[in-house]
Amino acid sequence: MSESLPRRLPRGRHALSRDELERVQRARLCVAMAEVMAEKGYVATSVADVLARSGVSRQTFYQVFDSKLDCFMTAFEFAGDLLMERLLEKVGADENGLLAPDAAGDPVRRFELTFTAYLEALAAELPYTRLFLVEVYAAGSAAVQRRSRLQATITTLLADLMGVTDDAGRFTCQMIVAATSAMVTNAVADNDVAALRAVGxxxxxxxxxxxxxxxxxxQTERSSR
Structure with missing residues (x-):
């Protein structure tokens, strides 16, 4: 997991502010949620399981989250942000998500580099990957809708990456994203990293x-040159 937060805070007085303490506890609970769900699934995962894995008290959990679903949704957001950060960094995008004119070469080469980075991000963060590709369906309609919004964001990124500007091109991008999601989900459900990478x-x-x-x-003038 990318988070390397301590399982427990140091004993005695510490220098963390209240906001920083809550941030650390929230992150630790999200990590625990993803890890436990990777082993047990969303339905079988209880708040008690998350507490045992994180080392956070029940009282603190309910100060930070309203419910197991609330914790899941926060972990889901973190997973999506982590993936997008990795992708944007790989394609040389700026802080606003805009690509440099010569980012990663020609359009298909840009796609190859980005898609490879996407698969590597999924493989490196398998508990989070399982959270937003597999367990999201068990978490209910609100979680599925949020996943759909994430897919729409990735579709827009792909269209920008390839330099397409019309509806037909963007629909092709939408189909690629949907097909990719279906193909990698099977590998993630089986915890098969080799099969995940083999999709590429x-x-x-x-x-x-x-x-x-x-x-x-x-295509735009830049992408067709």
Whole structure:
């Protein structure tokens, strides 16, 4: 997991402010939620399980979260932010998510680098990956809707990455994102990192074929040079 927070705070007085203390506790609980759910699934995971894994008291849990679902949704947001941060960094985007004119070379090459980074991010953060790809369906409609919004954000990033500007091209991007989600979810559900990474080469080749066939519609001047 990317979080390296201590399982317990040091005994005695410490220098953390109340806000910083709550931030640490919130992050630790989210890490515990993702880890326990990776082992037991959302339905079988209890608040008591999260407390035991995190070392946080029940009283503190309910000072930070309203419920198990509230903790899950916060962990989900963290997972999405972590993924987007990794992707934007890989493609050379600025703090506003805008790509540099020469970011990562030609459009298909940009896709290859970004998609490889996406798969590596999923593999590196498998508990969080399982949280937003698998367990999200057990968490209810609000969680599924939030996942759909994340997919829409990734679709927009892909369209910008490929330099497509029309509806046909963006629909192609939407299909790629949806197909990718379905393909990687099976591997994540099986905790099979090798199968997760194996999705990359054939999908990248297919995107190259689609690009060469003009399936992305009209492209910007930059991407078609």
């Amino acid at each position: 080469p054939p999908l990248i080749d297919h995107v190259r074929t689609l690009w060469n066939a003009g399936a992305f519609g009209h």
